[in-house]
Amino acid sequence: MSVLVVVECDNGEVKKSSLEVASYGSQVAQMLGTSATAIAVGEATEANLAKLGEQGISKVLYDAEPRLKDFVNGAYTKLIAAAAQQEDAKVIILANSNIGAAVGSRLSVRLQASLATNVVELPQINGGQFLVKRGAFSGKAFADVVLQGERKIIAVKKNSIEPLHEAGKTAPVVSFSAQLSDADFADAPKQVIMQDQAGGILLPEADRVVSGGRGMKGPENWHLIEDLAKALGAATACSKPVSDVDWRPHHEHVGQTGITVSPNLYIACGISGAIQHLAGVNSSKVIVVINKDPEAPFFKAADYGIVGDVFDVLPKLTQAVKELG
């Protein structure tokens, strides 16, 4: 019996959300008196995989089949199911990412496991009962969910777990093969197109986000958002109307119908804070709002606020960050 952790890699590196997932998995393993094995997917280097030992992982399985570099639902599902079987995994942990959701839901049927997504805390395990807390109602509530049956799959929401870090600890990397056939690659992507990310930081993974709304008046003013984001090492985002009129690309749109983010710091500039926008950002740890209207609803959800004109305030903030050194 073990805990299996699905680790997503990109360009040789383990994704930040997967470090969180690895930490979550090794803590669950400890609670259950067992060990946590990782199965790595995507393009990984052995050295980076070995470093998963720092998150408490005791062994990393890796299939170097080149066609597994990009996400293929059929093949990934089979690979992870085979690893779960080999390791006799009773609990499988993934990131609540597009890959995690696509594979986790298929695996739950294949392995007859109960599944909880959007999980925000370590489980409570009391005797036979296994309880997890998950976000619900677009961030407006939480649900404690009982996972029934012998096998469980948990998808952990990004930025909800502080990664463990035991510097220098390594895990052995063991090659693994699921004996995949061509049919398993039937849904392989024909093409993968990466979009420009401001400062190279992926919005769904970002620790800090600077976001602009209609109050920014036009795309020509976005350098104010980008300058602050760059100084803070943050990703940039926007409200829906901003992407609807193409001031910014769709992949930066956060909210109910856009991307959900939960960074440590979310700075909203010239955004009113409509409930549909809040739905995608309200689980951010610290929310800062800059709006010239003191009645803007966003101030109710904010931790810090400045009632003022973004064109005046943003350069001051960027300057202040630079002065911190």
Add this chain to the structure above:
Amino acid sequence: MKFLVCISNVPDTTTKITFTPDNKEFNKAGVQFVINPWDEYALTRAIELKEAQGSGTVTVLNVGEADTEPNIRKALAIGADDAIRVNAHPKDAYFVAQQIASVAKEGGYDVILMGKESIDYNGFQVHGMVGEMLGIPTVAPAMKLDMNGNTATLEREIEGGKEIVEVNTPFVASCQQPMCEPRIPNMRGIMTARTKPLKVIEPVGEGARTEVAEYALPPKKQGVKLIPAENAGELIKLLRNEAKVI
């Protein structure tokens, strides 16, 4: 081509969320229910594709009790041809997926579409469960869907970009924007929807695999700390020394 579009009935996006006194159920009293906003992308795209092909049908499927019928009728008014309601309280994603898979199998649908997730349960699970139950591919979440004969070309969102994926029917896709501009019903649609068939069937399969023990609201925010605009730089110091986020 036969399209099956799964819709869920959710509290309107602006609803203030409250629970029954035992915190076990969402409190429906006085709440307006709508078609899940993500499902509107699935519904509209299916109708657009059917129109472009000049033939085929769009069937709407909902797992829910009789109180969901106004939204099923709304989906018919938007342009679906007929509807099926599985008469059951949707207990969890697994339970719902079993109903969808059973209807899909029986009806021989070519394309099964649904929204990425529901805005109440936020599961993002049903698509994959249905695909696995039927042994067919799933593409989730899809931002674009075009059909050429039995082959579909989809854009699938990945972190930091997108993949172009080609699959043959039958397949499942969970939809999100910018797939299409969701349609709203017009007067003619509302009139014709009244006479379109809505079949009610009983649920199949095993029970649920998960159970909500309790719902809770997030802790209340302390209230906003305002910093005067003239002193904007002070905010950065607070973020470092007090909030410790930079």
